[in-house]
Amino acid sequence: MIYSKTVMDHFRNPRNVGVIENAAGVGEVGNPICGDMMTIYLDIQDDRIADIKFQTFGCGSAIAVSSMLTELAKGKTLEEAKKITNKDVAEALEGLPKNKLHCSNLGADALQMAIKDYEDRKAGKVRPELKRKESHDELHRVGDKCYCPYCDSEVSDGEKMCSACLSDLTEEH
Amino acid sequence: MIYSKTVMDHFRNPRNVGVIENAAGVGEVGNPICGDMMTIYLDIQDDRIADIKFQTFGCGSAIAVSSMLTELAKGKTLEEAKKITNKDVAEALEGLPKNKLHCSNLGADALQMAIKDYEDRKAGKVRPELKRKESHDELHRVGDKCYCPYCDSEVSDGEKMCSACLSDLTEEH
């Protein structure tokens, strides 16, 4: 497997799968273009995540990220939960393949959106139609390196074309 | 071996090797650029080739060609000998590799030059300094096909450049 044992464990036996009816907060990210959609449902009691569930359409990495994220978040106060980053999730999973990093970028984002949704509603804001967040634009740069968003090869900074798949990179650079 | 059994036999045990002192006719062809030089010596009695010898600097094919040529010519009348062609020699050798055809082009040429040398001398012409005949210019076309004289690949007629070795073929075409 290209995945770590922990990833495979969460993928095969995902924790906290499902829907919370009338959830206090809901967050949705991703889109099926990248093959990846994630919905997080929160039950909040006393500013604490009493329950959390997810639904995911996505690859092994995306499912494992969702599962691990819910485990990390469950029981935490909202303040604590806000500090959970995508990096935390990836680390808890003992690493993700480089070309799957964008899947792991979704997990924490969905959680933060769900928390924001809860806070917005509490503040009496009209709940806007849930708009999925795309994550692809963030994928170009990982650490101090650039990767072609089309074929994932390393490209030099400033390059106007990916030399491998010949895609246009003028937007990125 | 890329050579037929007959070629190898004549190469390993060349017939009629050597020099005829004060030969009645001498013919020299080839040059060391192509790696190929051949000298034919004739002893003529009653318009008949009483003896014939050769010296050759060249590849297996060139040596076998020389040897076979002397066998074919020995004992023939001059009129008969004049009819010996390079093709006859190649056939008697049961074929030569395509890229060695130019070696076989030398044998009969050397014989014809030796006969001419004899006739010129008999006619009282001053014997000109022996000038070796080059054979490379003839190598471009074999049968109805053209071959690059530099790398021996087949080239289409009219092509200005060999597509394989990129040599200029404007002179040839």
Place this chain on the structure above:
Amino acid sequence: MSNIHLDHISVSPLLPEVQEAMIEVIRDFKGNPSSQNVAGELAAEKLEKARQSVADLINCDPREVVFVSGGTESINMAVKGVARANVEKGKHIVTSNIEHNAVNRSVKRLMHLGWKATSVAVNEKGRVAPDEVAKAIREDTILVSIMHSNNEIGTLQPIDEIAKITKEKKVLLHTDAVDSVGVIPFDVQQVGADLVSFASNPYYGPTGVGALYIRKGSRIWPIIDGGVQEHNRRAGTENLIGIVGMGVAAELAKRDMDRRVAHLKKLKALLVKELPNYIDEYYVNGDIDTSLPNLVSVSVKYVEGESLMLMLEDAGYTVSTRSACATGSLRASHVLMSIGLDHADAQGTLVITPGIDNTEEDILGFLKALRDITKALRDISPLYKN
């Protein structure tokens, strides 16, 4: 746990005869086919024997076969070599929108260097209409490159009809037949293409070896320059071990072709017939009537392909997927998009490619596993409302 391999499009095991032939070369490796000595001549004989077997497989003259390092190099050589050799005539190429990346990226590379290309669209079964190809050919077109069979959906193209057009218009025709040659009957005289790219693994020979058929008289440049190997058309000391393997595989493919095709057709028919008894809400992609006998492409709605594939692997069945996630690319397959699938459905696409050693039991076992796993994944999918 036992593993049932249903992913022959990714890799096929080597036939025992192929193995033995390769091992023999390995054990007694001592001639360079270009050397003028006894060992060299024996090596050259092996090389030429393989060339004859490969030529027999597609019914051509062995001198029209150039050995290369695989399907990809063969395609690169055909596309770039023809483009380079014919600049005086023009710089336009016609291709289709479901080609393998070896064709796509070769064409893209050329476009970056000033060539132009027209990509002909396929219908919802993945077929190219010969008319469309005819319309796309211009004064300055020097090459039409349309694949013979598609590696994701199996659809076969009417290359013979396209060949009539290209012949009339005096344009060279190349076909990527990597998944056809050795798998289904392929006679280059009937197919009519001027250049045919193919490999060895699809018919149980080694990977990393392939060939390009070049019809006599076709103008093409080498793309790998150097020594005089392959009649100056492809330089480099030969991969003799691989080439011998390819030769034996070709010989067996020709010998067993009818039997193999009949067996694979039977397995495919069973799979397609039984599918509705195991899952619902799916599509079978491509052209069922005119397609490879060893390939079934299924899009399972509401689930993603990589997770489906991984769970099937866990259950003992190896298949492949065309979901973006599995390939490390961020895009769904261009082939599935081209036949009109939406992104979510394309993401849930499995490519099932049985081989000659698979049985009907394998197919039925696979279907059971697919049923259970589809259910499990749909249960966690936000797209599935039941």
Place this chain on the structure above:
Amino acid sequence: MSNIHLDHISVSPLLPEVQEAMIEVIRDFKGNPSSQNVAGELAAEKLEKARQSVADLINCDPREVVFVSGGTESINMAVKGVARANVEKGKHIVTSNIEHNAVNRSVKRLMHLGWKATSVAVNEKGRVAPDEVAKAIREDTILVSIMHSNNEIGTLQPIDEIAKITKEKKVLLHTDAVDSVGVIPFDVQQVGADLVSFASNPYYGPTGVGALYIRKGSRIWPIIDGGVQEHNRRAGTENLIGIVGMGVAAELAKRDMDRRVAHLKKLKALLVKELPNYIDEYYVNGDIDTSLPNLVSVSVKYVEGESLMLMLEDAGYTVSTRSACATGSLRASHVLMSIGLDHADAQGTLVITPGIDNTEEDILGFLKALRDITKALRDISPLYKN
């Protein structure tokens, strides 16, 4: 009759360990390194293990190693790939006049497409002067390509000194090290080249497989486009059998390097020392002090190389020749011309390349055969007057 192989430059037998490793892959051929499944991962592991062994052999990061189909492809990729990727900077290449045809013809191909090249002459020992390289570099030079060791005369080039120049002038440096890597110690950090082409057979691995070292950050384009293999730098399903063989050969070459070099040096010294006791009127070509330990080039006056070689083969000794006749070319070797041999002498040149299994008896036996055959051929040569 027993055959003594003294032609390792043309082909070397596979080491037993290499054979076993390749046979193991053949027997259990079932994963595609790009596939996301157990078999695929095992295949990928084998691939990466080989990459590590190859990287260790030349002392680099495995990510700087791209597997290709041999020395020739590696050279084509380096020369053409760098040229293509750096057109904005310029279109001028510096090379030498004793390069292998893979470099020569790659450069010629580029020249046909508008690039310019300067070929630096070598001295009579076949050495390139770094000063000359410095002088040849222009504003628009994007690549210097000078071979590490010459395959006809064995001379080693001062690539490390040339690297200092190219580094300072910010020009990429490629070296064709096909006959050096695995044969003599080769540390890419010391050598300093940015791109290094090498193969596998020179150190008893299979033919048809090689690698290109690409120093991190070097601008280069792929020349074979398609799938995502080799980190998108070289497409095509991998020749796993060959690559595994190369990996094991690399491992053993590193392990046994000192012992092998010492043995070959001893054989070479014996051959060179004893030659005058067997034949007269000959030259040893190249730079005796700075050259490959496994290669002796001898020009025997008044005789032609192919006939010499064929008769030696008859007598049980395989060597190769650089005479035009033997290669099917009509020209004497450009390398021998470049070091100043005249045509006739060049035609009588033998390249004797002992291997690690040869003995001193082999060398002495060869010398005896050479003596007798030289005499026989001189006796029929019109050039020899005794």
